[in-house]
Amino acid sequence: MPQDRAAPEPARAPPPPVTPQRSARKERAGRPAAPPSGRPRPDAGARSAARPARGQPADARGGALALLAALREGATLAEAAAGAGLGQLAPAERARAQRLAAATIRWRGRSDAVLAPLLGRQPRAEMSDILRLAVTELLGLGEAPHGVVNAAVALARGAGPGGRAAAGMVNAVLRRAAGAQAQWDGAAPARLPDWLRGPVARQWGEGVAAAIEAAHETAPGVDLTGKPGAAVPGEPLPTGSRRLPPGTQVTALPGYEAGAWWVQDAAAALPVRLLDPRAGERVADLCCAPGGKTMQLAAAGAAVIAVDLSEARLSRVRANLERTRLDAALVAADALAWRPDCALDAVLLDAPCSATGTIRRHPELPLIRDGAMIPDLVRLQAAMIDHALALLGPGGRLVYAVCSIHPAEGEAQLAAALDRHPGLTVERPRMPGLDPAWITPEGAIRTRPDHWGHLGGLDGFFAVRLRRPGG
Numbered sequence: 001m002p003q004d005r006a007a008p009e010p011a012r013a014p015p016p017p018v019t020p021q022r023s024a025r026k027e028r029a030g031r032p033a034a035p036p037s038g039r040p041r042p043d044a045g046a047r048s049a050a051r052p053a054r055g056q057p058a059d060a061r062g063g064a065l066a067l068l069a070a071l072r073e074g075a076t077l078a079e080a081a082a083g084a085g086l087g088q089l090a091p092a093e094r095a096r097a098q099r100l101a102a103a104t105i106r107w108r109g110r111s112d113a114v115l116a117p118l119l120g121r122q123p124r125a126e127m128s129d130i131l132r133l134a135v136t137e138l139l140g141l142g143e144a145p146h147g148v149v150n151a152a153v154a155l156a157r158g159a160g161p162g163g164r165a166a167a168g169m170v171n172a173v174l175r176r177a178a179g180a181q182a183q184w185d186g187a188a189p190a191r192l193p194d195w196l197r198g199p200v201a202r203q204w205g206e207g208v209a210a211a212i213e214a215a216h217e218t219a220p221g222v223d224l225t226g227k228p229g230a231a232v233p234g235e236p237l238p239t240g241s242r243r244l245p246p247g248t249q250v251t252a253l254p255g256y257e258a259g260a261w262w263v264q265d266a267a268a269a270l271p272v273r274l275l276d277p278r279a280g281e282r283v284a285d286l287c288c289a290p291g292g293k294t295m296q297l298a299a300a301g302a303a304v305i306a307v308d309l310s311e312a313r314l315s316r317v318r319a320n321l322e323r324t325r326l327d328a329a330l331v332a333a334d335a336l337a338w339r340p341d342c343a344l345d346a347v348l349l350d351a352p353c354s355a356t357g358t359i360r361r362h363p364e365l366p367l368i369r370d371g372a373m374i375p376d377l378v379r380l381q382a383a384m385i386d387h388a389l390a391l392l393g394p395g396g397r398l399v400y401a402v403c404s405i406h407p408a409e410g411e412a413q414l415a416a417a418l419d420r421h422p423g424l425t426v427e428r429p430r431m432p433g434l435d436p437a438w439i440t441p442e443g444a445i446r447t448r449p450d451h452w453g454h455l456g457g458l459d460g461f462f463a464v465r466l467r468r469p470g471g
């Protein structure tokens with residue numbers, strides 16, 4: 001993502017887990033983890049765009065184009081960057097390539113508005129990417145026109161058959177685009193895709209849909225959650241998290257080595273605060289990786305069983321627990337098949353979802369998803385809620401959460417769960433710092449990317465605390 005950091009534990013999974021993952025994977029006995037383990041920054045100066053050798057990007061611009069090409073094949077930016085897309089680029093160039101690609105996607109509404117009147121007909125995809133990247137650099141990042149235009153022309157020339165002919169068009173279009181700052185500034189942000197915009201606008205109105213689109217143009221800051229009493233760097237946020245500027249390198253900050261805190265969006269930190277775990281309580285974190293919420297639960301002193309389907313992703317939970325010297329029993333299992341040996345006091349279900357609340361950090365998501373997965377996700381979430389409730393003792397509590405702004409995964413999911421489970425009650429949030437406007441009429445927490453605009457926004461999340469009857 002645009003952040004130039006060796007993200008050791010992002011709050012959310014880098015590739016948004018939009019596909020329901022279920023398999024008849026054999027349950028493995030839990031064992032305790034080993035005890036003590038942006039707005040994209042303007043880049044200085046245009047650099048030369050060397051021609052890629054044998055398909056490998058030669059510099060950050062070539063890398064950005066390789067990432068944009070991978071998105072057309074359905075990859076996320078993180079997947080593309082982790083794969084072969086960036087070839088042998090040095091770390092600083094890789095980071096710059098990622099920032100450029102993310103900025104190009106984030107601001108595509110503006111670059112398309114600038115380019116549309118300058119183009120006779122739509123160029124092929126590679127040329128469109130070269131043009132959008134260059135317009136983003138010129139008008140979004142304020143880079144020097146001659147360097148940006150020369151680099152784009154060189155990239156166009158090297159872009160396969162027809163490249164030499166297209167280079168003339170790229171040159172002419174960009175020389176005119178360089179003077180279109182007013183069109184850029186006045187353009188609308190990229191629209192949400194219809195499959196998401198429709199439900200969002202029906203739930204909260206056209207104005208909110210537009211505000212969310214505007215919020216998606218801003219790269220998120222880096223939020224930290226600390227252990228109780230720990231000194232945590234960054235500006236304090238009302239809900240207890242701390243915020244650092246986008247792109248902050250966290251590994252050099254005080255407290256990193258000591259494991260005093262971890263990276264977690266302020267919205268992602270709310271579900272565990274809503275659950276309010278107590279020392280000694282038996283709590284399951286049913287979809288735990290990469291472990292931001294597991295660490296919160298463990299730091300509160302709960303006896304945590306952290307379950308995830310993916311062994312590979314569980315290894316990140318293990319590494320995070322080691323660094324923070326926190327403890328949880330890790331279980332690789334399908335949450336729908338897993339059962340503890342005795343009833344639980346509480347369950348945190350941070351369910352697989354469309355991840356549409358995280359478009360600020362995954363700006364490519366609207367380009368690579370078509371909404372077809374929503375019904376399957378809703379069915380999986382409902383089955384997980386039912387199973388999670390069955391794991392609780394009488395009076396036990398369940399927090400259901402999703403990093404989604406699709407109401408089918410949040411508000412409608414809650415209504416359906418209450419219909420299926422007579423006697424189940426919603427417990428309204430009582431945490432400090434919560435904006436009362438985020439509490440729904442039913443008593444759930446609903447954050448959206450357009451909230452906290454004055455503080456830099458936060459992810460879209462839905463979280464609700466449910467209590468089983470009895471106890």
Ligand SMILES: C[S@@+](CC[C@H](N)C(=O)[O-])C[C@H]1O[C@@H](n2cnc3c(N)ncnc32)[C@H](O)[C@@H]1O
Pocket residue numbers: 011012013017020021022023268286287288289290291292293294307308309310313333334335336350351352353
């Ligand atoms: C939204 S992420 C969880 C983020 C995590 N709670 C955190 O705060 O760091 C969803 C997780 O659900 C896991 N998952 C998906 N299907 C699952 C299933 N059937 N059983 C258990 N875990 C599952 C995925 O591997 C992914 O790690």
